[in-house]
Amino acid sequence: MSITREVGASYHPEKGVTFTVWAPEAEKVEVLLSKPEKKTITLQREAFGYWTGLAEDAKPGAKYKYKLNDDKERPDPASQFQPDDVHEASEVVDHTSFSWTDENWQAPPLEQLIIYELHVGTFSEEGTFEGVINKLPELKDLGITAIELMPIAQFPGSRNWGYDGVYPFAAQSTYGGPEGLKKLVDACHAQGISVVLDVVYNHFGPEGNYLNDFGPYFTEQYNTPWGAALNFDQAHSDHVRNFFFQNALMWLRDYHIDALRLDAVHAIYDMGAKHFLQELQEQVIQLTEQTGKPYLLIAESDQSDIRLLNSPDKGGYGLDAQWFDDYHHAIHTLITGEQEGYYEDFGKPAHLKKALEQTFVYNGLYSEHRKKTVGTDATANPAQQFVVCSQNHDQVGNRMLGDRLTQLVSFDMLKVVAGLVILSPYVPMLFMGEEYGEENPFLYFISHSDKDLVKAVQKGRREEFKAFTWQGEVPDPQSEDTFNKSKLQHSYTQNEKQNQLREFYKALIQLRKTHPALAKPSKEKMVVQLDEENLVLHLVHTGNDEPLYCLFNISNKPQTFKSDALEGQQDWEVILDSDDAKWAGNGGSGKTSVRSTETITLPASTMLLLGRTT
Template sequence: MHIGSEYSNNACNFTLWAPLVGEVAVHLVDPENKIVPLEKDERGYWHGSVADIKPGTLYYYQLDGETDRADPAANSLPQGVHGAAEIVDHNSFKWNDDQWQGVPLEQMVIYELHVGTFTEEGTFESIIPRLSELRELGVNTIEIMPVAQFPGNRNWGYDGVFPYAVQNSYGGVDGLKKLVDACHKIGMAVVLDVVYNHLGPEGNYLWGYGTYFTEKYKTPWGSAVNFDDAYSDGVRHYFVQNVLYWLEYYHLDGLRLDAVHAIYDFGAKHILAEMAEAVTELEQKKGRQYYLIAESDLNDPRIIRSKEMGGYGIDAQWSDDFHHILHTVVTGEMNGYYEDFGDLEQLAKAYRKGFVYTWDYSNFRHRYHGEDPSDCASSQFVVCAQNHDQIGNRMLGDRLATLISFEALKLTAAALLLAPYVPMLFMGEEYGETAPFLYFVSHSDRDLIEAVRKGRKEEFAAFHEIGGQEAPDPQAEETFEKSRLDWDKYKSGEYQKLWLFHQKLLKMRREIPALASLDRNQLEATVLEPEKVLRIHRYHQDSKVLCWLNFGSETVKIAENIPSGTWKRILDSSEETWRGTGSQLPEKLDGDSNPMMIINPYSVAVYSN
């Protein structure tokens, strides 16, 4: 059942789920003022149709003859979260991607971006001219941070309050469609970040319907979305239909599901499983593949196991463990949740398993955590060295480029892109962007603004005491402006070399079968102690690759037993080509020999048979 407004042939059908409301009408407010009563069915859905109506017409739902509320499934809110919904004709857009079949998950190279700070203009259409550069780099999938309508025009997107409406300040419905169409034209997939675990505080009129939230559970953002309490059937339908809405109406290739560990559902069929089933049906209907990628801190393989294996059937999930261990070994930071990490052997385990914590004791959590995901495919894990959370939830929004050396940045890139998982870069990471990515909002509620400011200050009180710095004001426009990418950087100096280094690694991933095949069962990861070197051996059929990653600050000499065959050096980050100090490694290695490998600090060397 389609919910919201559905326009076709000069008429519009309206459907609202509101079982506890006694009377509902459509209140047309522009270009004419008109009230059209709706009829309620036995399941609590209100239906009605209006003829002789045009796209662009503004409307509210009028509840119990007195209260005007925007459509919870509004497609467009041109006046913002406190204004009327707009009728949209989705059939009017001319798509050019009829032959598009998507990018297979195991071949994806994902690039996470925030629309507002990716370009100076901060719109969907302003991204399009940059797509060719991303494609040249080796990226074939962009992941867009949430665009569901949020208050004001500056926000990460996780304060969205209308899950069906496209943010007006980014370019709205047609702007997003133009971006997706342009991506498909050059062979690039698009994944959208969506938030089903909570809605933001300002403009959240769903509270007024009395059924969308439950007090049974608490989330970090307040009351939980009602997925298993009384009157949850319409809530489940609302969000399942939202999944299909984005995939069908906007031709998206997949969705990234935010923080599914904060989705509480103890019914016999988990809402994630229901979403996965709906997507499977859509795939059969459309004859192509779509992907659901979960963010979860549970380390629970059930999320990505198939229904037949007792899982939810989600296609992939982020591995926070991979990020955490990589971050700690290159930065040395051990505060907060990083206290569970820091041992290079944990990085080797992440290469072999996908998770570091597979029912191991976590000092940070004071309990055992995770489960072994060995029965899950390597392509079901998305890994990164940086993302919006891990940068933006630092007080000063500092990226790795301001925390570690240029040599360590190259090493980090190699550690990520040589792993047997789906890699994700955060915008600007590819050239070492130094501008911060800060937390920013543009609320209009004074009390809420002060609450957000106070919350950030309290969160970083310890940092203030140590360094004397204050957390940047989230409401200030300057905070947002500071977070914008500087695209002129990557054209020169070390920025350019790092960009080219990423390009080289991505080319290797595509062209060398041992790297292109995402199978951690065809991988050996060994830590050489005390040298702080991670040795990786990956293989697929006749293709073999040997990698040495030195995470130490000293040059090391290692007598290595090289597997049989002739091995050619295909990458060494210490080469002068990459602005290194010069390689001390031989161009070729003979198998069954015992050469002395001299590996420079914070460097990576790769040989192929």
């Protein structure tokens, strides 16, 4: 393994605060303590350009900056708290005093996760970690087993998706800071809910990004959509890698986070002998050996590359899972008819069948959108290695008007889509509010203080949508109104139809958790048939002795058929009918069972679940 060294301000009750910063080109580095009293500590240079020093009388809450070469005063790159935004002093944090109550917590295995992605600022009325805590009973009631927090690393201002973070070790101050995050994680574990944290190791935001003043954190060798790439393989890269390894270990160890979602790993450029992601997984495995707690690393990638998941002895990086966009795109294009931008590669019914049976649709095929051959064959990779959804922050928020499926398809189709995701063999993920058909959009928002940067972002958003024919004006990302429009209404308690949709989601999630055929969903123990002309999907989880037969009419017309999948079987009982009145349907067929020789009629945009009669 490469160099591992603690960075930042580390508090030890018995000896004070140790400050460590990497600044290989500096001639002099000092700590300027400004609270509780002003004091200057000159750091000592050590090997590889690390500077360190001890402040015996410093305590948690002390504020400080680093002074470089008697000139620039900067916050700590590894600051764990920025109480006064990104340009001001860092604050020392105490990780020894929090009263955790989760000593008996055991995270559920990957295949048992029902993930709920949320944005802290818009999920609750308060827009804080405390606001999320207040909603946890509702998520537990829904059946959620893991929440996934969009990035909470300190960003400029109070409104941001989180991908403009510039202090990856610091929990956002306006959300509740380090103490608030620990309380949230502890409360989640008390409710039986895992916590996945979205972390960004491929770029930094522009405002408040002072890393270049400390050292060669970036390289011009590669370009990313956000500018120069982080330096993971050039000169001095060992110490950049260490910075992010320490970050990941901090979240897992000090905040009891259960899993990290690694943003856009295709923009992590590393041509070295051992890829950053492989070594990150090795560091996490080492932490598991120390703590006895299992941790997960889940990648986001648009490359359809099983190298992320395969073990090192197969030339892979050994990550636990990855987001799987093909399934989303296959569903979305079929139910909306949209085929612009990156959707042009999808839209055929066969894509949905292939996504279920073989996972990657583009598994070595030519992509018209990308103008190149894309992907690898993931057929042999187990289903639990892939996270699927019908909506997420990208697929909703990167639409010009942030419109959810609620605005794009019928209420009946929302239920069909829920079934396609929750009853797939893959790990299902919901996007906050989808379970009741939230009608507010999820828009892109920022609160930068640099006027030129604001103009650049506004222009960039307009440019981004040129490949689409969406009508209307691009909402101003800097406007507070844009942010407020994105807040969830949690209106299902006053809206009967929304509550019925939520109850439908609850029933599907309960089925996912309890039906024997879904105990360990598998592509191998599954039969998929698709009538491509009439858009009727037959998905049978064969399991062991109790199969689950899922019928989906993805068309907007009633469909009548006999199923080959029913032949040779005994009669089937109706487990769930999405057209039932209790799910705000049209009454359903009223049948409690279906004979194996019977012709079945599915109303438009409905699903029917059948189980073996005993």
